[in-house]
Amino acid sequence: METEIKMLSDIHKNADMGQDTLRHILDATKDTEFSKTVSRQMQEYEKAFQVSGQMLKARHAPEEQKEAPMISKWMAHMNINRKSMQDMQTSKLAEMLIQGSTMGVTSLTRQIRDYDGEDTEVLDFAKKQLKREEKNIDELKKFL
Template sequence: MENQKNDNLNLLEAVVQNTEMGKNTLEQIVPMTDDVQFKAELLRQRNVYHQLNQEAHTAIEACGGTAQGQSAMAKFNTKMGISMKTLTDKSTRNLAEMLTQGSGMGVVDCVKAQKDYPNAAPGTKRLVQRLQDFQEDSRVKLEQFL
């Protein structure tokens, strides 16, 4: 039982960190584009990340835990990485390429987290699967802007 609780909290924390990465990245990138269709897609994705993040926070609290989220260093590194990659190129293509790569990394993180915490509750596993499916779908949608 303790194993399941630990796996559950760890898997939920992985969802929190993954969704924060997506949400924070999109909040930084949205103002960089004037492409109306692209911006609409980014805002849609940001809203889904926010919703999944809230669900994970609620589930962690229901288990008696507290979400840690991304470390300040991880947030800083991501912000600086985006700033460097967009310093000379804020084209839709470049932004879409960066986000496509990020979505792919998010999918990999979901797969690894599921393997790392096999004893998590079914509801938590479904939440991770929804996040993974959303990121795969996002990657495909972003490819039209490459």
């Protein structure tokens, strides 16, 4: 159960961070097509956040495992603000999002590969989330 909670917790925190970052990106861009892509991805993160939260609750996860650390959110906001002040080009914002998603892909790929539990619901959810992250990266590449 510990392995499942760790995996779900990481997905949950990533979704929390993703939706928070994308809200901030939406405020920083004027590109309509980019905004549509970011909005759709934000909705996916919101859904992943809800589902992973429900799954964590069903597995009686401790509360501290349920949110991205405030310092991480703050640092992401500062990075967006810094880069936006330098250059608000869509390509720079897309690049930042791709970098964040790539970190999520790397972490989730490792966890899926190393998973030795028996909870197929968690493993299937993790694999779906991995595919979403990879799709998000592909969609953002057209804005580079």
